[in-house]
Amino acid sequence: MEAEVILEKKNFERINYSLRPAKHIERKMFCETFGRLSILDNIKNYRYIGMGSAYFSDYSLFHKALGINKLLSIEGENDIEAKKRIKFNKPFACIDIEFGWTDKILPKLPWSKWNEKSIVWLDYVDKLKEWMFSDIDTVLFNVKAGSVFIISVNIEEDDETDKKANPNNLSSKEFRFKMLSENVGKESIPKRGYEMVLNIEDNKSIIREIIDTAFHSAIRKRNSGVSEPEKVEYKQLFNLHYRDSADMLTVGGIIYTKNQKEKVDEMFEHLDFIRDDDDCFSIVVPKLTYREIHALDKVLPHIRGKEKKKGKSELSKIPQSPIDKKNYASIYRYFPTFAETNL
Amino acid sequence: MAKHKPEGQNEDPNKIVGIPSKALFIDMLVKDLSLKDVIGDLVDNSVDAANKMAAHNKTDLSKFSIRISFDKTHFNITDNCGGIEEEVAREYAFKLGKPKDYSQGKHTIGQFGIGMKRAFFKLGEHIVVESVALNSDFNVTISVKEWRERVNEKDWDFKFDKTPNRKKHSLKDTKLKIDVTQLKNDAKNQFNDSQFLTDLQNEIALEHLFAIKKGLKIYINSEKPLEAPKITLISDRDFKPSYWSHSFPNGLKVEIITGISEDKGDEGGWYIFCNERLILGPDTTEVTGWKGGKSQGGKEGKEMPKYHDQYFRFRGYVFFNADDSSKLPWTTSKTGIDKDSPEYIFTKTQMVLMAKQVKPLMDEIKKERERENPTSERLLNKKVEEATAKSVKEVFTVLQNKKSLPIVYTYPPKLFNPAPKGDTKISFSKPTKEVKKAKEYFGVDNPHDAGSSAFDYFYKNEIGKK
Numbered sequence: 067m068e069a070e071v072i073l074e075k076k077n078f079e080r081i082n083y084s085l086r087p088a089k090h091i092e093r094k095m096f097c098e099t100f101g102r103l104s105i106l107d108n109i110k111n112y113r114y115i116g117m118g119s120a121y122f123s124d125y126s127l128f129h130k131a132l133g134i135n136k137l138l139s140i141e142g143e144n145d146i147e148a149k150k151r152i153k154f155n156k157p158f159a160c161i162d163i164e165f166g167w168t169d170k171i172l173p174k175l176p177w178s179k180w181n182e183k184s185i186v187w188l189d190y191v192d193k194l195k196e197w198m199f200s201d202i203d204t205v206l207f208n209v210k211a212g213s214v215f216i217i218s219v220n221i222e223e224d225d226e227t228d229k230k231a232n233p234n235n236l237s238s239k240e241f242r243f244k245m246l247s248e249n250v251g252k253e254s255i256p257k258r259g260y261e262m263v264l265n266i267e268d269n270k271s272i273i274r275e276i277i278d279t280a281f282h283s284a285i286r287k288r289n290s291g292v293s294e295p296e297k298v299e300y301k302q303l304f305n306l307h308y309r310d311s312a313d314m315l316t317v318g319g320i321i322y323t324k325n326q327k328e329k330v331d332e333m334f335e336h337l338d339f340i341r342d343d344d345d346c347f348s349i350v351v352p353k354l355t356y357r358e359i360h361a362l363d364k365v366l367p368h369i370r371g372k373e374k375k376k377g378k379s380e381l382s383k384i385p386q387s388p389i390d391k392k393n394y395a396s397i398y399r400y401f402p403t404f405a406e407t408n409l
Numbered sequence: 410m411a412k413h414k415p416e417g418q419n420e421d422p423n424k425i426v427g428i429p430s431k432a433l434f435i436d437m438l439v440k441d442l443s444l445k446d447v448i449g450d451l452v453d454n455s456v457d458a459a460n461k462m463a464a465h466n467k468t469d470l471s472k473f474s475i476r477i478s479f480d481k482t483h484f485n486i487t488d489n490c491g492g493i494e495e496e497v498a499r500e501y502a503f504k505l506g507k508p509k510d511y512s513q514g515k516h517t518i519g520q521f522g523i524g525m526k527r528a529f530f531k532l533g534e535h536i537v538v539e540s541v542a543l544n545s546d547f548n549v550t551i552s553v554k555e556w557r558e559r560v561n562e563k564d565w566d567f568k569f570d571k572t573p574n575r576k577k578h579s580l581k582d583t584k585l586k587i588d589v590t591q592l593k594n595d596a597k598n599q600f601n602d603s604q605f606l607t608d609l610q611n612e613i614a615l616e617h618l619f620a621i622k623k624g625l626k627i628y629i630n631s632e633k634p635l636e637a638p639k640i641t642l643i644s645d646r647d648f649k650p651s652y653w654s655h656s657f658p659n660g661l662k663v664e665i666i667t668g669i670s671e672d673k674g675d676e677g678g679w680y681i682f683c684n685e686r687l688i689l690g691p692d693t694t695e696v697t698g699w700k701g702g703k704s705q706g707g708k709e710g711k712e713m714p715k716y717h718d719q720y721f722r723f724r725g726y727v728f729f730n731a732d733d734s735s736k737l738p739w740t741t742s743k744t745g746i747d748k749d750s751p752e753y754i755f756t757k758t759q760m761v762l763m764a765k766q767v768k769p770l771m772d773e774i775k776k777e778r779e780r781e782n783p784t785s786e787r788l789l790n791k792k793v794e795e796a797t798a799k800s801v802k803e804v805f806t807v808l809q810n811k812k813s814l815p816i817v818y819t820y821p822p823k824l825f826n827p828a829p830k831g832d833t834k835i836s837f838s839k840p841t842k843e844v845k846k847a848k849e850y851f852g853v854d855n856p857h858d859a860g861s862s863a864f865d866y867f868y869k870n871e872i873g874k875k
Contacts, residue, residue, distance in 0.1 A: 166769075169708045173765035174817045178653075197708035200761070207758050248703060251711075284758075291755025293658035 087351045087402050088308035092316060093124050094400035095339050096216070097131050099303060100185055105333040106212045106326060109133060113182040115175075117141065117189050118163070120155045124187065129158055136182060137161045140171045168201050177208035184213040187318070194219040194273055196251050199280050206284035211298050212326055216318025217277065221269040221307075239263050250276055266313050270346045274305055277317045285321065298323055301330060305341040308349035315346075338396060349397060352390035359401070362391065366398050431557050431565070434505055438523070439531040444599055445609050446742050447531040448477065450524030451486050451587065452613055452627065453686065453743065456620050457517045458490035462580060471624030472581070478630050479600045484532050484589040492542035492583040495573040498549070503567050515732040518686040518743070525587075529553070534591035541584045547573035606630055614638055619685035622805065640680060642668040642724055644807045645800035647792055647821050648770075651763055652814035655756075661736040663729050663756050666808060667763040667818060669722040669770065669793070670801055678716065679725040679760065681746055683737040689746050696748060697725070698761040712761045713768065719775045722793075723767055725760060726804050766818035773825045782828035783836040789824040835864070 103109055109132050118125050118139030128134045141152050141163055149165060156163065164171045168188060186205050190198065198217065205215050226232050226241035236244060242264035246255060254276050262268040281300055289297045302319040319342070322330045334340050339347045354362070365380045381391065394401065439447070452475060459473040475488040493502050501507070505526055529536045529551065536551040548570040556567070592600070599605040606629070613627060614635040621627065621637035628634055642650045650668030657663070670676070679697035680690030693699050693716035702710025714720075729752075731737050738750035746753055770789075777787045784790075807814070828834045837860070839847075844856050851862040 167708060169765070170769050173762045174769075176817055178816055192706075195705045195708070196702050196711055197705055199711045200765075203711075203758060204762055204765075207762065249705075251702065287754050287758045290751030291655060291657055 085404065086310035087404075088310045088314075088349045090123075090402040091349050091351065091397050091400040092306060092308060093127055094402075095306075095337075096124075096187070096304075097127055098400075099334065099337060099340070100128065100132055100134075100214065102333045102337075103183075103185075103212070103214070105329050106322075107183060110135065111182050112136075112185055112213075113138065113180060114185045114187075115140065116187040117168070118152075118156075118161065120152050122155060122157050122161065124189075125161055126157050128185075129160065134185070135160045138175075139163045140168050141165050142167050169197050172201055172204040175208075180210075182210070184209040184215075186213070187216045187218070189218045190220070192220060193222070193249050194276060195249050196254075199250075199254075202277075202280045203284045203287065206281065206300075206321065207288050209321065211296075211321060211323040214303070214318065214320050215281075216304055216316060218314055218316040219273065219277075221266060221273050221313050221315045223265050223269065246272075254279070266307075269313075270307050270315055271344055273315055274317050274344060274346065278302065281317075281319075295323060295325065299327070302342045303334060303340050305344070305346045306339065306349060307346045308351075350393040351397070351401075352386070352393045354386070354390065354394065356403070358384060358386055359394075359403070362386075362394055363398060366395055368395070428563070430562070434526065435530045435553060435557060439527050442527065442531060442742055443744075444531065444596060444605075445612055446744055447524075447528040448486075448609060449613065449616060449743065450519075451528050452477075452617065453518045454524055455486070455488040455490050455585070456617060456625065456686070457514070457519050458488065458492075458585070459620070459625055460516070461514055462491040462583075468623055470620055471626075473624075474626040474628065474634070476628045478628075479596075481597050481601045482590065482592065484592065484596065484600070485587065487584060487586040489581065489584050491580065492540040492546070492578075492585045494542045495545035495547055495575065498540065498547060498569075498573075503549070505565070516684050516730065517734045518684050519734070523741070529589065531593065532596050533589040533593055535589065537586075537588040539584070539586040539588075541578050541582060543578055543580065543583060545573050545575050546578065610635055611638075615690075616687045618687065619682070640724070640726065640804045641670045641801045642666065642726075642804055642807050643670055643793075643796045643800045644668065644802050645796055648796050648800065649815050649819045650807055651766055651816055651818040652808075652811045653759060653763065653816060654811075655759070657736075657752050657755075659731075659736050659752075660733060661729060661731045661738075661752055663727065663752070664808075664811075665725065665727050665756070665760060665763055666804065666811070666814070667723075667725040667760075667767055669767060670724045671797055672721045674718065674721045677721040677723050679727065681727040681729070683729045683739050683743075684731065684734060685728075686743065688739050688743055693720075696746060698757060698764060713764050720768075720771050722771060722774075723764065724804075725764060727756065727760065729756075763818065769822070770818070770820045773822070773827075776827045777825060780828040780830075781833045782826075783834050785836060786826055786828070786834055788826045789821070792821060792824050835860070 100109070100112075103112060112134055113136040114125070114128050114134050115138045116124055118141065122139065125137050125139065129137060137158075137160055139156075139161055141149075142165075143149070143152065144165055152163060164175075184205075186209065188198070188201060188205075198219075202215075202217070209215065224231070224242045224245040226236060226238040231245075232241050239262075243260070246259070246264060256272065256275055256279075259268075259272045262272060264272070285298060285300050298321045300319055300321050302317070304316050304318045306316040308314055308316075320330060339349075341347050361384045362381070365378075368378075384391070455475045459470050459475075460467060462473070463470055473488065473490050475486065475490070477484075477486045479485065502525065506523055530553065534553045536553070538549040538551075540547055549567055550570055551567055589596075610629050610631075613629065614621065615638055617625070617627065617635075618637040618640065621635060626634035644650050648668065650666050652664070652666050654662065654664040676691055678691035678693040678699075681688050681692070681697075689696065695712075698712040699714070699716040699720075700710055700712040701715035702712075729737055736752075738747045738753040738756075739745070740747055748754075770793075773789055774793060777790050844859055847859040847863060848854065848856065851859055851866075853859050853862060
């Protein structure tokens with residue numbers, strides 16, 4: 067009985083979103099990236115659409131840090147109690163909530179009435195599934211040029227030892243391929259996927275490619291009905307992998323017209339985590355003490371010349387593995403500090 | 410090595426013969442077409458002619474009629490829609506394929522310049538065309554056998570029976586009459602089949618419902634003109650169809666209207682019109698997005714689920730319109746949409762989006778009926794039934810107010826009232842006096858609780874004990 071109760075727990079009851087450090091870092095990276103959108107348009111002319119859960123962490127951040135004041139949360143939890151909790155937890159008046167799954171809500175949003183560009187982050191807890199392609203189509207068909215669209219999916223390896231899921235004792239490679247085919251439809255799997263063992267490394271690459279193909283296919287549909295100046299291109303900005311409780315992959319980017327191209331080519335410069343290709347940026351959160359964090363911060367970023375040398379020698383004094391130091395250096399500006407408080 | 414010398418002295422030594430053979434037109438091009446398709450082509454030409462003649466008042470075609478009759482020995486189509494002028498016949502009408510400098514006029518449904526000719530070849534061997542136009546009249550007799558077997562293979566021309574008359578006729582006296590005899594076997598067989606007649610009548614009526622609504626009379630082996638089937642939507646305060654329109658860079662325009670109507674399986678689906686001629690529909694296949702897919706936690710597929718009884722109420726109407734009919738996304742048989750045309754790919758994305766706006770309503774109607782939810786509790790179903798009784802309207806009527814239609818389909822979702830999971834609702838009536846006593850007995854203040862308590866009491870004492 068007890069096990070069942072746990073299984074039935076809502077997503078937000080299972081995980082406290084605000085305490086997941088990798089997610090936290092990702093969110094801050096997004097925040098910095100979205101800030102750059104002001105080169106295209108006043109950030110106030112953007113609407114954020116996401117899945118706020120009961121924590122609304124991304125909503126608080128984007129509203130407070132960026133001043134976005136049109137925010138919409140799509141909330142799948144549909145029973146009365148969950149609805150009440152979610153409404154209660156809404157942190158700001160400017161957040162609208164639509165209850166229902168994305169495949170139901172996205173098609174009925176009044177896209178053509180909205181003058182704003184959009185930042186849409188569909189943070190699915192699930193693996194990539196066929197129905198998500200329909201969400202991709204809906205968003206990319208409707209958002210204004212200059213909008214950002216991101217999706218996050220679970221890329222955990224499928225477990226072939228799960229007797230219930232694998233009653234025929236398929237080998238791990240066969241089983242994972244079968245699961246992938248069931249999830250996204252066999253026709254969506256690139257041929258190179260047939261040879262893969264579909265571990266996390268493979269999943270990072272193949273799932274990104276499937277999403278990328280779906281994005282481009284949606285863009286083609288959109289472009290097939292409009293004149294040259296209205297046609298859009300897609301530039302990938304995010305190809306992020308991280309793990310709090312499960313391995314997740316985030317893929318997304320910006321769509322823009324020829325007119326906006328020059329700005330878009332330059333506006334995301336010097337953001338180290340931006341990835342426009344298959345090379346995935348992994349957010350690895352080293353386990354550091356506050357003392358270590360302070361010591362590392364003092365020598366970051368790595369500066370050139372004399373300072374660099376000095377920095378290096380300081381760095382070597384900190385008793386941490388070089389890998390942890392490197393990982394920290396790649397994300398230190400977004401690293402969360404958690405403290406116990408009584409607000 | 411001796412140089413190969415072409416036979417004709419003046420011929421280009423690099424020439425390779427590329428002109429088609431007559432057999433291509435007589436035998437090949439008609440293979441993929443049905444008899445209904447080619448008769449449809451002839452009707453299209455007449456409808457185009459009627460629209461052209463009605464130029465000033467395109468909404469009134471009541472002066473025009475098309476009469477079709479056939480049996481196992483002959484086929485005839487006669488209209489009074491303006492005939493073919495002598496010069497048009499001489500240069501264009503009998504030519505196989507539309508010359509590139511010839512325009513058939515704006516907003517037509519004839520496009521490819523092959524409709525009449527391929528109809529001849531599909532139907533029979535002996536054809537007589539009789540035309541009375543505003544400024545001329547003529548007759549042309551064609552023997553396909555003679556045409557095919559001419560010694561000079563390059564002689565593709567037809568001949569007027571005698572020099573055409575250049576004489577004025579009033580519009581009401583104009584006609585185009587095509588008689589076909591020595592029918593092909595296909596035609597002989599099918600023209601004898603009453604099912605073929607019924608199917609043809611239904612098909613032409615649906616394809617040309619716009620023209621029929623404007624007063625055009627089409628008779629097919631009958632003295633009673635075809636009636637336009639009604640295409641409908643429920644439209645009232647509670648259920649508002651959604652409307653969307655778009656202009657393509659090439660001049661093609663499209664409008665879509667979606668919603669629900671009566672629960673009829675053979676009427677549900679998508680209807681696609683090109684220049685007011687039905688090209689496809691009601692369609693419930695992958696072509697219009699009913700693709701289906703694996704159900705994944707209540708969400709399924711990339712587009713819409715496979716069409717089944719749950720979606721019988723769905724109606725979607727797509728109207729493509731173009732002055733230049735070559736911009737329309739249809740196939741040459743006009744029985745299908747050119748699925749790969751960019752304009753259709755774009756439009757289909759929007760069609761799926763709009764169908765998905767209606768889908769939750771249809772899903773909820775079904776869910777509300779599940780788990781023995783009593784009829785009185787099915788509030789959304791009740792509302793839909795009421796609307797079906799009083800608010801089913803013709804699409805044309807709904808479109809008159811298209812400016813006021815929402816961009817997103819709207820219905821009253823708050824009414825949705827399914828039976829709770831794991832529970833079954835029971836409802837029954839009992840004499841008021843007895844209910845009052847039961848309320849007192851259980852110490853409750855409403856009949857619902859009294860009924861529920863009575864069930865609990867019964868269960869505890871009779872079933873719970875076992």
